[in-house]
Amino acid sequence: xxxxxxxxxxxxxxxxxxxxxxxxxxxxxxxxxxxxxxxxxxxxxxxxxxxxxxxxxxxxxxxxxxxxxxxxxxxxxxxxxxxxxxxxxxxxxxxxxxxxxxxxxxxxxxxxxxxxxxxxxxxxxxxxxxxxxxxxxxxxxxxxxxxxxxxxxxxxxxxxxxxxxxxxxxxxxxxxxxxxxxxxxxxxxxxxxxxxxxxxxxxxxxxxxxxxxxxxxxxxxxxxxxxxxxxxxxxxxxxxxxxx
Ligand SMILES: [Zn+2]
Numbered sequence: 001x002x003x004x005x006x007x008x009x010x011x012x013x014x015x016x017x018x019x020x021x022x023x024x025x026x027x028x029x030x031x032x033x034x035x036x037x038x039x040x041x042x043x044x045x046x047x048x049x050x051x052x053x054x055x056x057x058x059x060x061x062x063x064x065x066x067x068x069x070x071x072x073x074x075x076x077x078x079x080x081x082x083x084x085x086x087x088x089x090x091x092x093x094x095x096x097x098x099x100x101x102x103x104x105x106x107x108x109x110x111x112x113x114x115x116x117x118x119x120x121x122x123x124x125x126x127x128x129x130x131x132x133x134x135x136x137x138x139x140x141x142x143x144x145x146x147x148x149x150x151x152x153x154x155x156x157x158x159x160x161x162x163x164x165x166x167x168x169x170x171x172x173x174x175x176x177x178x179x180x181x182x183x184x185x186x187x188x189x190x191x192x193x194x195x196x197x198x199x200x201x202x203x204x205x206x207x208x209x210x211x212x213x214x215x216x217x218x219x220x221x222x223x224x225x226x227x228x229x230x231x232x233x234x235x236x237x238x239x240x241x242x243x244x
Pocket of ligand 1: 158159160161166168169170171172173174
C-alpha cells in the first residue's frame with residue numbers, strides 16, 4: 001500500500017488561547033481564521049490580521065458570515081466545524097488541526113475528527129487527509145504555560161463581550177484568568193483583590209451578579225459542564241492568587 005503523502009498542516013485559529021498555543025506547539029505552520037460574523041469577530045480578526053503581517057504562512061481570512069447567520073439562540077452554529085474543516089482541507093492542506101482541550105462540543109470530539117478524516121479519504125483517496133486534535137489531553141493552563149507570554153499577550157482574544165479590550169468578567173475571561181494563575185502567568189485582565197476560593201472559582205462562570213444567567217444562556221450547549229482545568233491546577237491558581 002502506498003504511503004500517505006507528506007502532511008501539509010493547517011491550524012484552525014480562533015485566536016483564543018488554546019488555538020494560538022496549539023499553533024505555536026506545532027512550530028507555527030500555516031493557519032486560517034474563519035469570519036463567522038459574531039459579535040467577537042472584530043477583535044479576533046484584527047489580531048489575526050496583525051499576526052498575519054508577521055507570519056505570511058497565515059491564509060487570508062475566510063468569509064463564513066453566511067454560516068454565522070445560522071447561529072441559534074444558544075450560540076450553536078450547526079455544522080460550523082465541519083464546514084471549516086472541509087474548507088481548510090480544500091484550500092490545499094491534508095493535515096487539519098483543531099484545538100479542543102475538552103470535547104463538550106459534538107463537532108470537536110474524537111468521533112468527529114475520525115469520521116471527517118474518513119469522509120475526506122473516501123472523497124479523495126491517496127491525499128492522506130487527517131483531521132486531528134493533537135493537544136486534546138492538555139489543559140488550558142498547560143497550553144498557556146508552554147507558549148511564550150508575548151504571543152498570547154499580543155494576539156490572544158477570548159471574551160464573550162466582543163469589545164477590543166477583554167471585559168474581565170465573562171466566563172471566557174474568568175477561565176483565562178484562572179488558567180493563567182495555574183500556569184504561573186500574569187492574568188490578561190485585572191483581578192479583584194480579596195476573593196474567597198469559591199469566588200475565585202466562580203470567575204469561570206462569569207460575574208456572580210444578576211448577569212450570570214444571561215451569560216450562561218449565551219454559552220454553547222454543554223459548556224456549563226466544561227472542565228478546562230484539573231483539580232490540582234485550580235489549587236495552584238488559588239495559591240498563586242493568595243500570594244499576590
Ligand atoms: Zn470577557
